[in-house]
Amino acid sequence: MPELCEVQIMTENLERWMVGQRVRSIEVVDDRLSHLKTAPTGIVNRVWRRAKYSIVELDDVSMVIHYRMTGQVVLEDENSRFVRVRWKLESGQSIGFMDPRKFGTVDVIANEVLEQWFKSKKLGQEIWPTVRDGAWWENVYTGVKSPLKTALLKQDRVVGIGNILASEFCFASGLTPFQATSSLTSEEWSRFGDAYYKRIEAILLEERSEKIGFLFEGAKNPDAFQVYGRQGESCPSCSDVIQKVQQSGRATYFCASCQPFES
DNA sequence: TAACTTGTTTAAAC
């Protein structure tokens, strides 16, 4: 479930591993990614993130990685499993795209059309590292009536928030996930603006490493997650119990005391 | 075993 924080960390890792290095060959393991067999190799000039994508930029083309549910990039070792494609570097190192459920994608896009390619995805605005204040959030969700938590998942407004961060941000700002987005006051948006950034920073701090712990089998969610996956546990800021409900077909976690809903 | 998990796209509904 890589979202903004995890994609950011994996992008930083790819940057450290690959920039300035020559990709000597690309080894396709999963035939769904056979289009990578003919992808150009060469020096990696830049690695950057947009929304939940990592972009590995060579001279003429970029490889655009989307992790979906279970994708990860790792510096391969003997423990690497579920590798669908690997990039062999001149240094001898191998970068693997591990993806057990195979939902992830790696597109090869010519640099000259990359901007257009992203434009077709109709992606919204970034919320990190640029700090967005309450007025910005209020403005970006103008005209959105759906419940707050559902609205946060709309990638055409704001990118990077997935089902985990959506619950986390609501909790951190003391807002109910069920409130109509259009009914939030400026004061509430202001609280949201203060809270979300701190949550991202805290999660980045805890998760930043060569491997994202919670993405691996059997691993526990980070302590930095305050409500996600914690149904039945006690709320970190009061004595109430964290609840889990279905909202628009997705799991939503919240504390009814800290995030009261009065309709 | 079948339900559950997710981000994204498409279709349908409002």
Place this chain on the structure above:
DNA sequence: TGTTTAAACAAGTT
């Protein structure tokens, strides 16, 4: 038209 919701899809885990 713009917005919202539901369904569908991928495949492995429980």
